[in-house]
Amino acid sequence: MTVDVIDAQRNWDVDPGWLNTASFGLPPRAGWDALQEALEQWRSGRGVWEEWQQSADTGRASFARLVGVGVEDVFAGSTVSAAMALIAASIPDGSTVLVTDIEFASNVFPWAAHADRGVTVVAAPVERLVDRIDDGIDVVAIGLVQSATGQVSDLAAVSAAARAAGALVIVDATQAVGWLPVDAGLTDACVAGTYKWLMTPRGATFGYVSPQLQELMSPLQSGWSAAVDDRYYGLEARLFEGARRYDQAPTWFTHVAAAPTLELVEAIGVEAIHRHDLALANAFRAGLGMAPGSSAIVSADVPGAEERFAAADIRASARSGRLRVSFHVYSTQADVDLALGALEGLVPRQPGSAS
Numbered sequence: 173m174t175v176d177v178i179d180a181q182r183n184w185d186v187d188p189g190w191l192n193t194a195s196f197g198l199p200p201r202a203g204w205d206a207l208q209e210a211l212e213q214w215r216s217g218r219g220v221w222e223e224w225q226q227s228a229d230t231g232r233a234s235f236a237r238l239v240g241v242g243v244e245d246v247f248a249g250s251t252v253s254a255a256m257a258l259i260a261a262s263i264p265d266g267s268t269v270l271v272t273d274i275e276f277a278s279n280v281f282p283w284a285a286h287a288d289r290g291v292t293v294v295a296a297p298v299e300r301l302v303d304r305i306d307d308g309i310d311v312v313a314i315g316l317v318q319s320a321t322g323q324v325s326d327l328a329a330v331s332a333a334a335r336a337a338g339a340l341v342i343v344d345a346t347q348a349v350g351w352l353p354v355d356a357g358l359t360d361a362c363v364a365g366t367y368k369w370l371m372t373p374r375g376a377t378f379g380y381v382s383p384q385l386q387e388l389m390s391p392l393q394s395g396w397s398a399a400v401d402d403r404y405y406g407l408e409a410r411l412f413e414g415a416r417r418y419d420q421a422p423t424w425f426t427h428v429a430a431a432p433t434l435e436l437v438e439a440i441g442v443e444a445i446h447r448h449d450l451a452l453a454n455a456f457r458a459g460l461g462m463a464p465g466s467s468a469i470v471s472a473d474v475p476g477a478e479e480r481f482a483a484a485d486i487r488a489s490a491r492s493g494r495l496r497v498s499f500h501v502y503s504t505q506a507d508v509d510l511a512l513g514a515l516e517g518l519v520p521r522q523p524g525s526a527s
């Protein structure tokens with residue numbers, strides 16, 4: 173069953189002027205209600221943790237479908253940085269890792285931490301990343317959508333260049349999954365935090381790991397929840413087969429809210445959300461005299477915008493002195509009009525013009 177985006181907006185109670193999903197997403201009623209019920213059960217001593225725990229598997233299955241891979245190759249973790257740390261520990265000594273020059277820290281520091289064993293991190297601009305991939309690169313580790321600028325990388329092109337160079341492709345899809353169709357099968361690992369475009373509380377990250385990469389990866393942070401029966405005590409770790417052996421024990425309440433939320437994203441359909449988000453982002457760009465883009469995140473250098481937004485109660489953010497607004501399933505044309513109205517008379521600075 174697919175749900176029309178405008179009909180689906182009835183699932184949210186968002187005050188006008190929220191343009192900051194790139195920082196955190198807002199819960200649909202199904203996620204919110206499930207969370208309140210679990211909190212009430214917790215408070216009264218009527219909770220059944222096994223049911224809360226089960227939510228992580230429900231969410232895992234949704235995530236696998238959303239990125240087009242088998243559920244057996246998906247692990248459930250906590251943060252992107254922790255997931256990347258697990259992956260980074262598996263690369264050989266002396267590897268060279270290519271990131272973008274505006275990569276978010278959670279996909280930089282975990283690689284840089286291996287400097288003591290000869291791992292080097294190099295960077296290239298998003299638009300020249302593919303040209304920078306050569307035989308000297310062992311790992312390409314990029315955000316699919318950049319959090320600072322909204323730039324969307326061409327995953328098929330990055331993946332083809334990396335494969336030709338014999339490099340691993342590791343993707344942070346945190347700013348993508350939920351609005352941009354993602355084919356994780358083009359990667360060796362594809363990790364996404366769920367608290368932005370998948371609209372859950374913070375605390376959950378899912379990650380696809382290819383069967384080939386799984387052969388190199390150790391379950392460095394696994395505990396009881398990554399193990400099969402009789403898993404609480406004893407010296408012998410009998411871990412699950414597949415990527416589930418990399419699970420971190422789940423943050424119950426985040427997953428309780430996440431499970432119905434990811435199912436709703438599936439029911440609405442990422443293609444429909446993509447069209448909706450992009451249409452609003454491009455309406456905003458047009459209003460500022462900018463050319464259409466390919467991202468739900470719009471970054472623009474508009475001097476004076478922050479003050480205008482604050483006065484109009486529009487919640488957005490600033491990155492490197494630029495305005496960053498983002499549009500998601502619950503955003504409306506009224507939000508676009510509100511934002512453009514607040515900016516009336518201000519002129520975006522063109523790239524390269526004097527500051």
Ligand SMILES: Cc1ncc(COP(=O)(O)O)c(C=O)c1O
Pocket residue numbers: 194195250251252253254276278315317318319344346347365377
């Ligand atoms: C691209 C990207 N990755 C990851 C994160 C969050 O990382 P972590 O889960 O390590 O806090 C963010 C948060 O802004 C982000 O923009």
